[in-house]
Amino acid sequence: MNRYRIRTTTSRALLLVFAFIMSAFFALPLLWLLTAPFSTQANLAVKIPETPSLANFEAVFRNKFAIRALFQNNLIIGGGVMVLVASVATLASYGLSRTRVPGRDVLVYILILFSSVVSGTAAMVPLFLLIFNLGLIDTYLGVILVMTGGLLPSGIFIMRDFVDSIPRSYEEAALVAGASSFRMFRDVAFPLVRPGVMVVAIWAFVNAWGAFLIPSVLLRSPEHMPASIAFYSFYTEAGTPNLTLVSAYAFLYTIPVLLLYLIVNWRFGFRFFGGIKS
Amino acid sequence: MSQITFENVVKRFGSVVAVDNVTLTIGEGEFVALLGPSGCGKTTTLRLIAGLELADQGRILIGDRDVTYLPPAARDVAMVFQDYALYPHMTILDNIGYPLKVRGVSRAERARRVTEVARELQIANLLERRPSQLSGGQQQRASVARAVVHQAVAFLFDEPLSNLDAQLRLEARAFLKHLQNELGVTTVYVTHDQAEAMALADRIVVMRLGKIMQIGTPLEVYRNPANTFVASFIGSPPMNLLSGTALVGQGQFVMDDETVIDMGEVYRRMSRPPLDGQEITLGIRPEHITIHAEPHPHAIPGQLYVVQPMGGETLVNVRVGSKLVTVRLFQDEPPALPDQVWLKPALDASFVYGADGERLS
Numbered sequence: 001m002n003r004y005r006i007r008t009t010t011s012r013a014l015l016l017v018f019a020f021i022m023s024a025f026f027a028l029p030l031l032w033l034l035t036a037p038f039s040t041q042a043n044l045a046v047k048i049p050e051t052p053s054l055a056n057f058e059a060v061f062r063n064k065f066a067i068r069a070l071f072q073n074n075l076i077i078g079g080g081v082m083v084l085v086a087s088v089a090t091l092a093s094y095g096l097s098r099t100r101v102p103g104r105d106v107l108v109y110i111l112i113l114f115s116s117v118v119s120g121t122a123a124m125v126p127l128f129l130l131i132f133n134l135g136l137i138d139t140y141l142g143v144i145l146v147m148t149g150g151l152l153p154s155g156i157f158i159m160r161d162f163v164d165s166i167p168r169s170y171e172e173a174a175l176v177a178g179a180s181s182f183r184m185f186r187d188v189a190f191p192l193v194r195p196g197v198m199v200v201a202i203w204a205f206v207n208a209w210g211a212f213l214i215p216s217v218l219l220r221s222p223e224h225m226p227a228s229i230a231f232y233s234f235y236t237e238a239g240t241p242n243l244t245l246v247s248a249y250a251f252l253y254t255i256p257v258l259l260l261y262l263i264v265n266w267r268f269g270f271r272f273f274g275g276i277k278s
Numbered sequence: 279m280s281q282i283t284f285e286n287v288v289k290r291f292g293s294v295v296a297v298d299n300v301t302l303t304i305g306e307g308e309f310v311a312l313l314g315p316s317g318c319g320k321t322t323t324l325r326l327i328a329g330l331e332l333a334d335q336g337r338i339l340i341g342d343r344d345v346t347y348l349p350p351a352a353r354d355v356a357m358v359f360q361d362y363a364l365y366p367h368m369t370i371l372d373n374i375g376y377p378l379k380v381r382g383v384s385r386a387e388r389a390r391r392v393t394e395v396a397r398e399l400q401i402a403n404l405l406e407r408r409p410s411q412l413s414g415g416q417q418q419r420a421s422v423a424r425a426v427v428h429q430a431v432a433f434l435f436d437e438p439l440s441n442l443d444a445q446l447r448l449e450a451r452a453f454l455k456h457l458q459n460e461l462g463v464t465t466v467y468v469t470h471d472q473a474e475a476m477a478l479a480d481r482i483v484v485m486r487l488g489k490i491m492q493i494g495t496p497l498e499v500y501r502n503p504a505n506t507f508v509a510s511f512i513g514s515p516p517m518n519l520l521s522g523t524a525l526v527g528q529g530q531f532v533m534d535d536e537t538v539i540d541m542g543e544v545y546r547r548m549s550r551p552p553l554d555g556q557e558i559t560l561g562i563r564p565e566h567i568t569i570h571a572e573p574h575p576h577a578i579p580g581q582l583y584v585v586q587p588m589g590g591e592t593l594v595n596v597r598v599g600s601k602l603v604t605v606r607l608f609q610d611e612p613p614a615l616p617d618q619v620w621l622k623p624a625l626d627a628s629f630v631y632g633a634d635g636e637r638l639s
């Protein structure tokens with residue numbers, strides 16, 4: 001009895017230590033991101049600065065290249081990918097869910113598999129050639145199209161679960177009530193899958209927001225570069241980062257994503273009534 | 279209000295024939311129930327009328343209009359679904375008003391007509407709520423209101439009562455029948471519950487494996503079931519079906535376990551009697567058998583199995599050979615019976631079915 005109690009106490013203590021180490025591992029970088037931008041010294045310590053200052057942000061805002069990358073290029077690319085992925089994934093998953101296509105599930109799985117295995121680095125050369133021949137090198141559109149293509153299979157996969165969870169009788173009721181297919185989709189089907197659309201939209205936006213490889217390959221001129229690449233403007237010529245400026249820029253970099261999440265959550269709410277099947 | 283006509287309609291799903299060459303006319307203002315076990319094609323038949331499925335062969339007419347290939351919106355029918363299908367993101371007002379909205383009726387006119395219908399259906403106080411805030415019975419009324427609100431040429435009901443509890447179901451059944459009597463709109467009602475079909479319909483269409491087994495008024499299908507399927511499906515408790523051999527010469531019926539029933543004049547009165555030695559099925563309703571404690575002429579012996587008091591009536595199960603026969607007594611007091619009893623079927627009210635299950639008369 002006693003020994004048993006000692007054993008459980010020990011194992012619980014060990015578990016707590018392990019949990020603490022794991023949380024610290026993930027939490028420290030985030031805490032650093034909250035303290036470092038307001039500190040005047042460049043180091044990696046997590047410490048609340050004694051004299052908080054906004055000098056780092058002033059320096060960042062003087063860097064016109066980085067600011068345009070963040071507040072113009074990233075928003076255009078992220079917004080474009082978000083709109084395109086969300087709308088195409090919604091329509092495609094709706095179609096896949098509601099029509100009897102032989103081999104439909106196999107098709108979806110093959111798409112997912114290909115997009116996760118083949119895309120990325122391996123597909124960079126063919127994608128570059130494709131975009132080059134389309135004359136879309138160094139354009140936002142080229143980057144948006146390639147990223148959309150990469151995200152769509154997974155987006156469709158996520159969306160399809162939402163669409164599948166909506167009973168068809170809602171749509172049939174609207175059709176019998178006299179609605180055209182388009183009207184039915186607008187009035188009934190879309191409002192019902194909207195939580196799923198929001199999930200996919202935010203997921204696509206976050207993915208595009210953090211993308212580095214595709215824009216760095218497909219874009220040429222500095223004025224088109226997104227923020228992930230603009231980070232390098234806070235490095236010295238010798239290649240060492242200016243940590244205070246990088247942290248301040250990173251701080252700004254996270255704000256739009258957080259804002260988008262909060263706005264969508266406030267406006268539509270992430271009611272996960274789709275996606276998880278009961 | 280319109281007549282609905284099916285001409286040799288076939289609907290297949292892959293290799294399964296869901297509706298197999300169905301020809302049927304549903305009269306103007308008539309209340310017709312499509313009755314059958316699951317998978318018999320009754321729901322598919324309803325969805326063919328609604329336009330939610332398209333026929334592979336044949337023609338469907340609503341009134342004089344050939345609607346076989348028209349989309350649901352062009353058919354101008356109203357449908358009530360099993361799960362009610364009330365749009366969860368709209369209020370009850372918007373739900374009921376939706377058929378009017380898609381027809382371009384103004385907001386004010388919509389509100390007026392919805393309120394009028396809702397008042398008749400006693401849900402006027404619920405119009406601002408969402409479907410999830412309503413009870414099952416209220417949701418059912420709201421979905422009926424949505425069907426009634428625009429003047430559809432026909433009402434289609436797809437098992438609208440199966441999600442209600444037993445007591446509410448009886449209440450809703452009376453309400454639906456009353457509503458249909460009042461509106462006089464052609465109604466097609468799908469159900470697997472024979473009591474529901476009997477209670478509601480002017481005519482019942484009994485279906486099995488995509489085919490129509492019998493069409494008739496509730497009393498016709500009850501009194502004269504055309505085949506063993508209808509005989510076993512209509513009536514609760516179902517008809518006793520005894521299989522055996524016809525000995526026409528001796529005027530006897532020999533059950534599979536050698537029990538002999540004296541058929542008296544039954545074979546002689548038939549215009550199409552079975553052949554001597556033919557396999558037949560004898561059908562007798564539980565209320566057409568009397569039960570006796572003493573041996574009785576023309577009675578067959580059996581062992582008392584159980585007595586089930588039902589309130590107004592009593593059901594007695596008797597083992598005859600390997601077969602369990604049900605007897606229905608219209609008395610509330612369960613009879614005192616010995617283990618050995620004698621059953622006397624009222625042969626005038628019995629049915630003779632051939633080996634193919636079709637009635638011989």
